[in-house]
Amino acid sequence: MPAHTKKVRNSNEEDMELRKGPWTLEEDSTLIHHIACHGEGRWNLLAKFAGLKRTGKSCRLRWLNYLKPDIKRGNLTPQEQLMILELHSKWGNRWSKIAQHLPGRTDNEIKNYWRTRVQKQARQLNIESNSKRFLDAVKCFWMPRLIQKMEQTASPTSNSSLTTSMNSRSSSAPLSPNPTAASLSSSFSPPRKLIHTSSYPNENSCSFTSPIIHTSDSMKISESTRAHEHPADTLDAFGNTIYSHPNLANSYSVESRSYDMETLMLDPTSAMITSENSLLGCHMEGVDWLSDDMADSLWNMNEM
DNA sequence: AACAAGTACAACCGCGATCGC
DNA sequence: AGCGATCGCGGTTGTACTTGT
Known part of the structure; x- marks a missing residue:
């Protein structure tokens, strides 16, 4: 079995090979095309009808975090970083809530930013990233x-x-x-x-x-x-x-x-x-x- | 050039909430 | 009300890429 596939049983009890791991270009374009034609939602059905050997969950995530047209890519601007810092200090790890205030940015992206960069700094300073000291x-x-x-x-x-x-x-x-x-x-x-x-x-x-x-x-x-x-x-x-x-x-x-x-x-x-x-x-x-x-x-x- | 360590980010997982039958 | 399907969230992992030695 290829590295990125996994045998699972779907609800019809028929064996089905599900792909895992990175998405291919074909999968992406299939998903985009299918959503353009039929819209979002009902992700499991969407995956099935689109012929994607992915879980609905995986399709949803791929679409929301990567393929959706209004996704902004590239480095976070200082403005966005500032907003993340502020909102995190207010709401903590409520990534989706924070993301709502950053158009085009996903909760996943913000979470990654926090974990890789902000927490890194906290580690280097020997401060708990959720401590008041670090916030200060x-x-x-x-x-x-x-x-x-x-x-x-x-x-x-x-x-x-x-x-x-x-x-x-x-x-x-x-x-x-x-x-x-x-x-x-x-x-x-x-x-x-x-x-x-x-x-x-x-x-x-x-x-x-x-x-x-x-x-x-x-x-x-x-x-x-x-x-x-x-x-x-x-x-x-x-x-x-x-x-x-x-x-x-x-x-x-x-x-x-x-x-x-x-x-x-x-x-x-x-x-x-x-x-x-x-x-x-x-x-x-x-x-x-x-x-x-x-x-x-x-x-x-x-x-x- | 080769390798190790570090970094960034896409993707997966588990779980609780909600929906629809 | 009960139950399965689906959704959405936050945490974690995997891996490609970069940097340092």
């Missing part, structure tokens, strides 16, 4: 980085540094009535290295919660505060921008509003940054758990 780390470093990437994607020619974007925007410069990721993240360029909270008078120095995300119209993130209100930053020892303005909080703030399809008010308490454990200090629960190594590792998450 994600919100502290990963999400801001993704937002930064979104900006770069949105305007590849722009300079992503806060200093540049701030200085280049005059106080009279009009703000887009419908701010984009670019406009947000131009005011949200987190420091490369940890900066201690004590440097900042305002303890809410990073009130990152979650972006406004409209799934039907790509991601839109509001700029909660005009960047030009926060001029003049300094550089740290690594040449990275340090935000020295007393009202820094505003330039870091990313508002949580809603999703288009379903209002999604992300629990503000789930955001890691509180007055007691600010991002910049990273004193989670009063503990300096983020060593420099860990911070570097987290910072590199965007490569995932």
